[in-house]
Amino acid sequence: MGVEERRQQLIGVALELFSRRSPDEVSIDEIASAAGISRPLVYHYFPGKLSLYEAALKRASEDLASRFAEPHEGPLGARLLRVMCRFFDFVDEHGPGFSALMRGGPAVGSSTTNALVDSVRQAAYVQMLSHLGVTEAPPRLELVVRSWISLAESTALIWLDGRRIPRAELELQLVHDFAALAAVSAAYDTDMAELLRTMVKDEPADGPFAELAGRLMSLAS
Amino acid sequence: MGVEERRQQLIGVALELFSRRSPDEVSIDEIASAAGISRPLVYHYFPGKLSLYEAALKRASEDLASRFAEPHEGPLGARLLRVMCRFFDFVDEHGPGFSALMRGGPAVGSSTTNALVDSVRQAAYVQMLSHLGVTEAPPRLELVVRSWISLAESTALIWLDGRRIPRAELELQLVHDFAALAAVSAAYDTDMAELLRTMVKDEPADGPFAELAGRLMSLAS
Numbered sequence: 148m149g150v151e152e153r154r155q156q157l158i159g160v161a162l163e164l165f166s167r168r169s170p171d172e173v174s175i176d177e178i179a180s181a182a183g184i185s186r187p188l189v190y191h192y193f194p195g196k197l198s199l200y201e202a203a204l205k206r207a208s209e210d211l212a213s214r215f216a217e218p219h220e221g222p223l224g225a226r227l228l229r230v231m232c233r234f235f236d237f238v239d240e241h242g243p244g245f246s247a248l249m250r251g252g253p254a255v256g257s258s259t260t261n262a263l264v265d266s267v268r269q270a271a272y273v274q275m276l277s278h279l280g281v282t283e284a285p286p287r288l289e290l291v292v293r294s295w296i297s298l299a300e301s302t303a304l305i306w307l308d309g310r311r312i313p314r315a316e317l318e319l320q321l322v323h324d325f326a327a328l329a330a331v332s333a334a335y336d337t338d339m340a341e342l343l344r345t346m347v348k349d350e351p352a353d354g355p356f357a358e359l360a361g362r363l364m365s366l367a368s
Numbered sequence: 369m370g371v372e373e374r375r376q377q378l379i380g381v382a383l384e385l386f387s388r389r390s391p392d393e394v395s396i397d398e399i400a401s402a403a404g405i406s407r408p409l410v411y412h413y414f415p416g417k418l419s420l421y422e423a424a425l426k427r428a429s430e431d432l433a434s435r436f437a438e439p440h441e442g443p444l445g446a447r448l449l450r451v452m453c454r455f456f457d458f459v460d461e462h463g464p465g466f467s468a469l470m471r472g473g474p475a476v477g478s479s480t481t482n483a484l485v486d487s488v489r490q491a492a493y494v495q496m497l498s499h500l501g502v503t504e505a506p507p508r509l510e511l512v513v514r515s516w517i518s519l520a521e522s523t524a525l526i527w528l529d530g531r532r533i534p535r536a537e538l539e540l541q542l543v544h545d546f547a548a549l550a551a552v553s554a555a556y557d558t559d560m561a562e563l564l565r566t567m568v569k570d571e572p573a574d575g576p577f578a579e580l581a582g583r584l585m586s587l588a589s
Contacts, residue, residue, distance in 0.1 A: 250482070261471070286532040294522045301518035302511065311507040320552060327548035331541060334583035343587070360588070362555035366564070367581070 154192050154202075157182055162203040166241040170200055170248075201259045204248070208263045211237050212270035219278065223346055224322055224355040226278060231299070231318040238303045239314070246307050249300060271296050279342065287339050291332050295325050323359045375413050375423075378403055383424040387462040391421055391469075422480045425469070429484045432458050433491035440499065444567055445543055445576040447499060452520070452539040459524045460535070467528050470521060492517050500563065508560050512553050516546050544580045 148156065160182045164173045175196055179186045193199040214233040217226050238245055248264070275292045276284055284292065299321050306317055329346065333339040350356045369377065381403040385394045396417055400407045414420040435454040438447045459466055469485070496513045497505055505513065520542050527538055550567065554560040571577045 286530075290523065290526050290533065290538075293526055294519055297522035298515055298519050301515045305511050305514055309507075312511065316556070317511075320556070323552045323555070324549060327552050328545060330584060330587070331544045331548050331580065333587060334544070334580055335537070335541070340587060359552065359555055363551060366551070366554060366561060 150192070153184075157184075157189065157192055157199065158202045158206055161199050162206055162244075165200065165203050165244040166207075167243060169243050169246070175199075197257065201257065201263075204260060204263050207241060207244070208267050212267050215271050215274040217274070217278070222350050222354050223278060224326075224350055224357075227322045227325065228318060228355055230274075231321050232315075234299065235303065235306075235314045235318055238307065242307050246304060249304055268293075268296055271299075279346065281342070285338055287332050287336050288342065291325075291328050291339070295321075295328050298324055298328075319355060322355045326356050326359060371413070378405075378410065378413055378420065379423045379427055382420050383427055383465075386421065386424050387428075387465040390464050390467070396420075418478065422478065422484075425481060425484050428462060428465070429488050433488050436492050436495040438495070438499070443571050443575050444499060445547075445571055445578075448543045448546065449539060449576055451495075452542050453536075455520065456524065456527075456535045456539055459528065463528050467525060470525055489514075489517055492520075500567065502563070506559055508553050508557050509563065512546075512549050512560070516542075516549050519545055519549075540576060543576045547577050547580060 157178065161173075161178050164178060164181060175189055176186055178199065179189045182189070189199070193202065211234075214237055215230055217230050220226075248260070272289075272292055275296075276282070276288075279288075279292075281288065302317055302321060302324075306312060306314060326346075329339065329343050333343040347356050378399065382394075382399050385399060385402060396410055397407055399420065400410045403410070410420070414423065432455075435458055436451055438451050440447075469481070493513055496517075497503070497509075500509075500513075502509065523538055523542060523545075527533060527535060547567075550560065550564050554564040568577050
């Protein structure tokens with residue numbers, strides 16, 4: 148194998164292990180053994196576990212960010228629901244590693260790790276704005292989108308801790324949560340109210356936004 | 369000064385400095401100088417900057433957790449609003465230190481630091497349940513409360529980054545966000561619907577929950 152090919156193979160093997168168990172618990176010996184090479188050879192390609200962890204996290208970050216891409220077609224609620232489904236696919240595939248990272252894993256405090264997590268959040272933010280048809284977000288919209296992204300992270304973490312609620316329910320709930328947070332903001336701000344109107348105007352009667360509104364109306368009465 | 373008295377003084381001086389600037393940027397020399405003692409004497413009481421940082425964070429955590437205590441009297445919305453106001457007081461007083469900690473500060477990855485942050489989240493969670501009159505939370509209620517706590521953290525962090533929205537608006541918004549997240553959950557779950565009814569049944573017409581409902585109704589029409 149060439150150098151780059153071997154590096155990519157090691158990253159794949161490490162990511163697989165870091166995804167299934169907390170990265171703290173995965174040793175270089177284990178990575179070497181899973182890759183079918185010697186421990187010194189691993190160190191030939193990566194100076195230490197942290198650099199291999201960072202490389203694996205970089206690949207996972209790019210993978211997750213790529214799942215946010217969604218065609219600008221059809222109703223917004225359905226688009227958002229498809230993205231949430233892919234987000235939970237990712238969380239499901241990388242559960243223990245995702246938890247360890249987001250709860251303060253072995254490399255937290257590493258500026259590389261923080262920058263990677265931030266780059267994924269930023270990719271999610273940019274995608275959301277593009278689907279909302281906004282280029283420059285006013286402060287209240289920025290707050291709604293960024294705080295909803297953090298809500299999606301914490302919802303996924305709570306789900307991983309025991310999986311006591313079916314994930315499909317949480318995917319839909321996060322779509323609804325976005326509408327709810329936007330509505331709270333719209334209740335006090337005319338720009339947000341305008342944006343909310345644009346958001347829901349093309350929603351079909353059987354879409355997630357209309358369904359939520361219907362259920363809330365019947366709950367209120 | 370006695371040993372314990374001197375330790376407490378140093379913690380106070382350090383917390384003050386860590387609150388005003390990112391803890392990364394605060395040196396032991398500066399702490400010594402602010403406390404009016406020599407650098408070696410600081411090391412006599414604390415083996416290094418990390419242990420002093422952890423002691424300061426412990427004091428700040430206890431301070432924040434104590435601000436969640438709220439008498440179980442009067443409407444829930446008003447109680448929650450008072451707690452949010454005290455939470456933003458704390459965030460305001462400790463801005464740069466709070467940001468650095470929550471975004472991955474110098475001691476993140478330290479298990480002591482993570483445990484302190486988790487203890488504050490747990491204190492907030494326990495307080496919320498007690499105000500909701502619940503001892504054992506079912507999974508959907510736990511999710512709503514814990515994810516709302518993380519929403520409060522991220523809202524505070526976004527506020528600190530430029531303070532572009534008045535904090536009083538955000539304090540009220542977080543009370544509304546809690547009601548909104550509970551309502552989304554209640555739309556699909558009968559237990560949550562029952563809890564939501566209990567939550568709002570004693571709310572006055574001029575309380576935050578009723579005001580939000582009124583505004584949302586007029587927005588929808």
